[in-house]
Amino acid sequence: MSVFPRTHLRSPRAARRLGAATALSVLAVFATACSDSEQAPATPAAAGDRVTMSDQWIKAADSGMSAAFGNLRNTGDAPVTLVAATSPASDRVEIHEVVPDSTGAKTMRPKAGGITIPAHGEVTLKPGAEHLMFMDLKQPLRTGSETSLTLTFADGSSTVVTAQVRDFAGGKENYAPGTENSSHGG
Numbered sequence: 001m002s003v004f005p006r007t008h009l010r011s012p013r014a015a016r017r018l019g020a021a022t023a024l025s026v027l028a029v030f031a032t033a034c035s036d037s038e039q040a041p042a043t044p045a046a047a048g049d050r051v052t053m054s055d056q057w058i059k060a061a062d063s064g065m066s067a068a069f070g071n072l073r074n075t076g077d078a079p080v081t082l083v084a085a086t087s088p089a090s091d092r093v094e095i096h097e098v099v100p101d102s103t104g105a106k107t108m109r110p111k112a113g114g115i116t117i118p119a120h121g122e123v124t125l126k127p128g129a130e131h132l133m134f135m136d137l138k139q140p141l142r143t144g145s146e147t148s149l150t151l152t153f154a155d156g157s158s159t160v161v162t163a164q165v166r167d168f169a170g171g172k173e174n175y176a177p178g179t180e181n182s183s184h185g186g
C-alpha cells in the first residue's frame with residue numbers, strides 16, 4: 001500500500017517530486033535524531049570519582065622529605081592518569097618513580113607524565129617503586145597521626161584521601177636530579 005493515496009497525485013512527475021520531498025524529510029528526521037544523541041552523550045564520570053585509594057600511609061619524619069604510598073584503583077572503563085598531588089603537610093608533593101642509576105643503585109626521580117591506572121585496574125605505590133614524595137614537610141609527621149592528600153588527574157578532577165602516618169625504616173633511595181646526596185624513605 002502506498003503512503004500517498006493516488007487520488008492526491010495529479011501526475012507521475014508530481015508523485016516523484018513528492019517522493020523526493022518525503023525522502024528528504026525522512027533524512028531530516030534522522031539527522032535531527034543523530035545530532036540530538038551527539039548533544040547528550042553518556043558522559044564518563046570524572047577520574048576523581050572513579051579512582052579510590054586504599055591502605056594509604058605516609059612515612060613518619062621530623063622534617064625534610066617523606067613519601068606516601070597506597071593502592072590506587074580505577075573503577076572506570078577508561079584509563080586515568082594521576083598528574084599531581086598536594087597536601088597541607090608539605091609545600092610540594094611530587095610523583096616519583098625509582099630507577100637504577102648508572103651504578104645500579106636505586107635512584108628516584110619525578111615521573112614524567114604521571115601515573116596511569118588502567119581501566120578496572122590498580123597501581124600500588126610502595127617503597128622502592130612509584131610513590132608520592134613530600135618534598136618539604138611543614139611540621140613533623142608523627143606516627144599515629146594522619147594527613148590529607150589531594151590527588152589530581154589529567155582531566156582536572158581530583159579526590160581527597162586521608163593517609164595514616166607510620167614508622168618505616170626501609171626504602172632508602174637517592175634522589176635525582178639535584179640532591180643526589182639526600183637519602184630518605186622513598
Ligand SMILES: [Cu+2]
Binds near residue numbers: 133186
Ligand atoms: Cu621520592
